[in-house]
Amino acid sequence: MEKSSEYKLLRLQYKLAPVYFLGPALIMFGLFVIFPVFRSIWISFHHWDGFGTMTWAGLQNYRRLGSDPRFLTSVKNNVLWLVLMMAAPIVGLTLALFLNQQIKGMRVIKSMFFFPFVINLVVIGLVFSWFYNPDLGLLAEILKWFGIKPIPVLADENLATYGIIVAGLWPQTAYCMILYLTGLSSVDGQVIEAGRIDGASGWGMLRHVVLPQLRPATVIALTVTVIGSLRSFDLIAIMTAGGPWGSSYVLAYQMYNEAIFNFKMGYGAAIAVILFLIMDVFIYFFLRDVIRNEER
Amino acid sequence: MFPTPINKDSHALRAIYILAVLFVLMIWLLPLVAIISTSIRPGSDISSGNYWGVPSRFALVENYGEVFNPARSPMLKYFINSIVITLPSVFFAISISAMAGYSLAIHRFRGRIALYAMFIAGNFIPFQILMIPVRTMFVRMGLFDTVWALILFHTAFQTGFATFFLRNFIVQLPFSLVESARVEGATEVRIFRAIILPLMRPALASLGVLLFTFVWNDFFWALTLVQSDRARPITFGLSALKGQWLISWNLIAAGSIVAAIPSVIVFFLLQKQFISGLTFGAVKE
Numbered sequence: 001m002e003k004s005s006e007y008k009l010l011r012l013q014y015k016l017a018p019v020y021f022l023g024p025a026l027i028m029f030g031l032f033v034i035f036p037v038f039r040s041i042w043i044s045f046h047h048w049d050g051f052g053t054m055t056w057a058g059l060q061n062y063r064r065l066g067s068d069p070r071f072l073t074s075v076k077n078n079v080l081w082l083v084l085m086m087a088a089p090i091v092g093l094t095l096a097l098f099l100n101q102q103i104k105g106m107r108v109i110k111s112m113f114f115f116p117f118v119i120n121l122v123v124i125g126l127v128f129s130w131f132y133n134p135d136l137g138l139l140a141e142i143l144k145w146f147g148i149k150p151i152p153v154l155a156d157e158n159l160a161t162y163g164i165i166v167a168g169l170w171p172q173t174a175y176c177m178i179l180y181l182t183g184l185s186s187v188d189g190q191v192i193e194a195g196r197i198d199g200a201s202g203w204g205m206l207r208h209v210v211l212p213q214l215r216p217a218t219v220i221a222l223t224v225t226v227i228g229s230l231r232s233f234d235l236i237a238i239m240t241a242g243g244p245w246g247s248s249y250v251l252a253y254q255m256y257n258e259a260i261f262n263f264k265m266g267y268g269a270a271i272a273v274i275l276f277l278i279m280d281v282f283i284y285f286f287l288r289d290v291i292r293n294e295e296r
Numbered sequence: 297m298f299p300t301p302i303n304k305d306s307h308a309l310r311a312i313y314i315l316a317v318l319f320v321l322m323i324w325l326l327p328l329v330a331i332i333s334t335s336i337r338p339g340s341d342i343s344s345g346n347y348w349g350v351p352s353r354f355a356l357v358e359n360y361g362e363v364f365n366p367a368r369s370p371m372l373k374y375f376i377n378s379i380v381i382t383l384p385s386v387f388f389a390i391s392i393s394a395m396a397g398y399s400l401a402i403h404r405f406r407g408r409i410a411l412y413a414m415f416i417a418g419n420f421i422p423f424q425i426l427m428i429p430v431r432t433m434f435v436r437m438g439l440f441d442t443v444w445a446l447i448l449f450h451t452a453f454q455t456g457f458a459t460f461f462l463r464n465f466i467v468q469l470p471f472s473l474v475e476s477a478r479v480e481g482a483t484e485v486r487i488f489r490a491i492i493l494p495l496m497r498p499a500l501a502s503l504g505v506l507l508f509t510f511v512w513n514d515f516f517w518a519l520t521l522v523q524s525d526r527a528r529p530i531t532f533g534l535s536a537l538k539g540q541w542l543i544s545w546n547l548i549a550a551g552s553i554v555a556a557i558p559s560v561i562v563f564f565l566l567q568k569q570f571i572s573g574l575t576f577g578a579v580k581e
Binding site for chain 1: 298310328418422427429430519567
């Protein structure tokens with residue numbers, strides 16, 4: 001009798017285990033991450049200044065986007081970020097191949113190359129703003145050697161975004177490099193040897209033997225780079241605050257600006273929803289892989 | 297190995313390679329070298345245009361002293377705020393994620409893959425779609441402009457990545473350990489605490505250093521959830537001081553170094569854990 005009631009209790013705690021093990025995480029994640037997503041979508045169908053009452057706006061906020069020149073600049077710049085940031089996996093792979101040698105002290109050197117990733121973007125933004133500074137920056141100094149006049153990169157509406165992207169590439173490349181270095185360290189040596197015997201070398205070896213083995217590293221490098229480029233906010237806030245004349249806006253920055261400074265919560269939320277929808281495409285592909293692996 | 301290892305016997309080739317590596321490294325770290333060299337320059341060098349030459353005087357103590365002097369700048373307060381925000385966030389996020397990760401890895405209930413997918417997807421969400429509701433919520437709770445707002449939010453948000461990470465680690469542990477403990481009549485809480493938790497130590501260390509740098513380096517949430525000096529972390533503080541110090545680049549440089557250094561130290565002390573955490577999944581199993 002006593003034994004069976006003890007057994008029942010054991011069964012019960014086992015059955016309920018997912019509830020109390022997952023409970024705290026689900027409450028926190030649900031309250032501060034999942035619920036706000038839906039709330040933002042709801043807000044995007046309203047006019048709201050953040051204090052007073054919300055009034056229904058239907059699709060008005062979304063219709064306005066199409067004729068807002070700032071929104072179009074933001075979209076254009078986000079595409080630019082997305083495309084140019086793809087240099088990070090490429091340069092990262094190149095650096096990884098360059099550094100993949102077993103020589104004493106190489107570990108320390110590799111971690112020095114990784115450095116930029118650890119530093120926060122505020123500092124990176126400051127360092128680069130100052131690097132570009134036409135009066136006292138290093139860039140002006142270097143250009144002087146070649147007899148070229150200083151270029152005020154961040155004050156030039158045609159160059160500002162490019163200047164910020166270069167700053168963004170620095171830590172992102174470091175991240176991709178470390179992914180590829182880890183990938184390279186686990187490349188199957190026998191396959192490489194077999195390739196050598198078959199006469200593969202250099203480019204051919206890289207393309208047909210090494211790269212396929214680096215696929216997992218490539219998938220992660222591309223995912224984090226895409227996400228990173230769509231999320232770009234910190235560097236823009238620090239380096240140009242969207243200027244000059246709004247030329248370096250991206251969706252993330254415009255959303256922040258509309259909500260915090262213009263008190264247009266509904267319009268800001270609509271921009272956030274657009275950004276979220278773009279991101280969903282990438283989330284979908286990533287999750288599809290993960291779930292497929294799970295169900296196997 | 298690919299590329300072909302450099303011939304061990306050819307000293308000339310090795311020397312050339314090492315020189316090439318050092319040269320590329322120097323260019324790669326040039327922005328950092330520049331900021332370090334500026335942070336030890338006296339202000340008079342900056343105003344007289346000596347930005348890149350030999351510093352006229354070694355002003356390390358002077359500049360960093362100025363940055364940390366509470367009477368002259370709130371940097372020390374920002375630094376303390378960052379610590380007060382980061383350490384509890386990392387601790388809470390890891391604690392609740394370890395439990396959630398255990399359940400998602402071990403218990404076979406319906407909908408577990410959907411929950412797992414939800415935690416992963418949460419990671420990729422653009423911050424902006426959370427901004428207005430989260431900000432409004434903290435205003436209503438009376439926690440806006442306090443370190444608590446940042447601690448609660450970071451704990452919640454980092455739970456996504458942390459749960460994903462720890463679940464994948466626990467899945468790889470031998471399930472027979474759990475099964476035999478169950479046969480012996482151990483409760484789930486006991487199995488988690490006595491068997492799984494000790495085995496998770498390496499994963500917890502990796503995750504700890506990663507979350508530390510993520511939270512320490514946050515700028516967006518500091519900007520959105522906090523206003524005054526009493527709760528500002530160092531990233532936000534530094535960006536605010538940029539306006540105040542305007543042309544005192546030596547002080548901005550010193551402040552930047554101070555803001556960057558904790559993550560750098562954590563990285564160097566726990567390099568192996570950091571990189572294994574960051575690159576998990578980059579290697580074929």
